[in-house]
Amino acid sequence: MPIKLNTPLERKKITGLKAGDFVLLSGEIIGARDAAHRRIIDAMNRGGKLPVNLSGQAVFYVGPSPAPPGKASGSFGPTTSARMDSLTEPLLQKGLCATIGKGARSDSLKELLVKYGAVYFIAPPGVAAYLAKKVKKISVAAYNDLGPEAIFKIEVKDLPLFVAYDIHGGDIFKFIRT
Amino acid sequence: MRNIKITEIKNSLKVLLIKASFELPGDILDAVKAARSIETSRSAQSMLDMIIENAGIACTEKLPLCQDCGTVYVNIEMGPDVCIVPDNNLPGSSQEKFPGQKNNFIINAISETVSEVYEKYYLRNSIVSDPLYERVNTGNNLPTIINLSLSDKPGFYLEVNLKGGGSENCSWLFMLNPSCGEDDLKNKVVQLVKSNVTKACPPVIIGIGIGATASEAPKLARKAAFRNLEIRNGHSRYACLEKSILEAVNSTGIGPQGLGGKTTALACNIEFAPCHMATLPLSIFFGCHSTRRAGERL
Numbered sequence: 001m002p003i004k005l006n007t008p009l010e011r012k013k014i015t016g017l018k019a020g021d022f023v024l025l026s027g028e029i030i031g032a033r034d035a036a037h038r039r040i041i042d043a044m045n046r047g048g049k050l051p052v053n054l055s056g057q058a059v060f061y062v063g064p065s066p067a068p069p070g071k072a073s074g075s076f077g078p079t080t081s082a083r084m085d086s087l088t089e090p091l092l093q094k095g096l097c098a099t100i101g102k103g104a105r106s107d108s109l110k111e112l113l114v115k116y117g118a119v120y121f122i123a124p125p126g127v128a129a130y131l132a133k134k135v136k137k138i139s140v141a142a143y144n145d146l147g148p149e150a151i152f153k154i155e156v157k158d159l160p161l162f163v164a165y166d167i168h169g170g171d172i173f174k175f176i177r178t
Numbered sequence: 179m180r181n182i183k184i185t186e187i188k189n190s191l192k193v194l195l196i197k198a199s200f201e202l203p204g205d206i207l208d209a210v211k212a213a214r215s216i217e218t219s220r221s222a223q224s225m226l227d228m229i230i231e232n233a234g235i236a237c238t239e240k241l242p243l244c245q246d247c248g249t250v251y252v253n254i255e256m257g258p259d260v261c262i263v264p265d266n267n268l269p270g271s272s273q274e275k276f277p278g279q280k281n282n283f284i285i286n287a288i289s290e291t292v293s294e295v296y297e298k299y300y301l302r303n304s305i306v307s308d309p310l311y312e313r314v315n316t317g318n319n320l321p322t323i324i325n326l327s328l329s330d331k332p333g334f335y336l337e338v339n340l341k342g343g344g345s346e347n348c349s350w351l352f353m354l355n356p357s358c359g360e361d362d363l364k365n366k367v368v369q370l371v372k373s374n375v376t377k378a379c380p381p382v383i384i385g386i387g388i389g390a391t392a393s394e395a396p397k398l399a400r401k402a403a404f405r406n407l408e409i410r411n412g413h414s415r416y417a418c419l420e421k422s423i424l425e426a427v428n429s430t431g432i433g434p435q436g437l438g439g440k441t442t443a444l445a446c447n448i449e450f451a452p453c454h455m456a457t458l459p460l461s462i463f464f465g466c467h468s469t470r471r472a473g474e475r476l
Contacts, residue, residue, distance in 0.1 A: 035313065062245065063245060063246070063302065063304070064245050064302070065241075065242050065245045065247060065300060065301060065302035066300040066301075066302065067300070068240065068241070068300040071239075071241070074241065074242070074245065074300055074302070075236075075241050075242045075243070075244060075245040075302075076245055077244060077245045077246075079246070079343075079344060080344045080347065080377040082377055083347075102344070102376070102377065102379065102435075103344075103376040103377035103378075103436065104376045104377070104436065122435065122436075124225055124228050124435060125344070125379040125435065125466075126229070126232075126243075126244050126342075126379040126466050126467050126468045127228045127229055127231070127232035128232070128241075128242065128243070128244045128245040128246075129232050129235040129236040129239065129241035129242065129243060130228050130231050130232040130235055132235075132241055133235070146315070147303060147315040147317070148302050148303065148304065148315070149315070162221070162435075162437065172436075172437060173376060173436050174438075
């Protein structure tokens, strides 16, 4: 049975998640990838205000394709999470509860998730026309000049995810540790 | 001698770009369906079902197969009987239209077409202008990587390959010791798959280039990754090696999406070439399960 979750995420529910759990996520999430992360961290380093509230939020690593007229979203799917490993801690410090992407990540990132009590979900990769159907609304929240690398506000309904790393150190990618 | 007008090339390229963006190649879809029939784990079955459903939605709703609409490769193979002619007999008269791309009437025609199709069909522009410093999106998915080769086959073959960035990042070049045998080479591939494949959208297509030089082996590997999955290497020993690497990779149990299963790779394709006596280049180029390609002979 899938576990239904809504954003903003409650700490209590995150604590109960285990690597391998199948989750259907609904509500508003944030889309941000490489360039947006660098800009968010620059803003933090300068002591500036962040363009989005990260507390209790989930960041989906995505650069969607443009929405054709009449469609809620263009193709929508995860990019490789490991590229964001060294850029994740500042966001966790601001209360980020979950990251969503594809593929295995570093051991040090896994330790950070335990430290901050955050979870890492994986979304099915390369099936972005299929996932577009789970998006009800998408708009640019900040950094419009970055094009597909801008920050997006995304409303999703029953986005299918697996818990890849839980907050207890559990790891779904057991096959590649051999 | 047959004249091929630039307009014909542009029209054909447009059709191929649209086909590659929205239609999963039939041989890949067949391989996914075959993999689905042997998978027993729920997560593997569900991932493969989603790939099949995704192909259907992309095609009927004209949503790109992947949000990463790729770097565009345009491969041209020119036969001895063709001559490319500009529409207005004024080659070289055009201004420098596309920064970062050499100014030539064929290249400009390709650039115009790529730019037009990416805008008109809501494909994502993924190319940034400066790799290290500015990284500003070029806004038209240009430049395109163009490969021109000469052939004895009559006619003009035009092919489009769209390559996503995630699987690209997992690619590698090893310069092996020439005394390295088949087992060592196979081991290198399997180790790279184990460390990288979850980031490359498994089940993947493993393109391998063996031989040539440090600069040419990756081109062989790319060619292999974009080869039809039903075609084995024409040389029996390399065909056996393809089979044996595929078996070794699939016996890792990494599976679709890295969640366990029998299908970590849909195929292993090898291309090889002679090399210098001091070298044994090995290049591995991963294609995702949505490796997009389309070709046509004009």
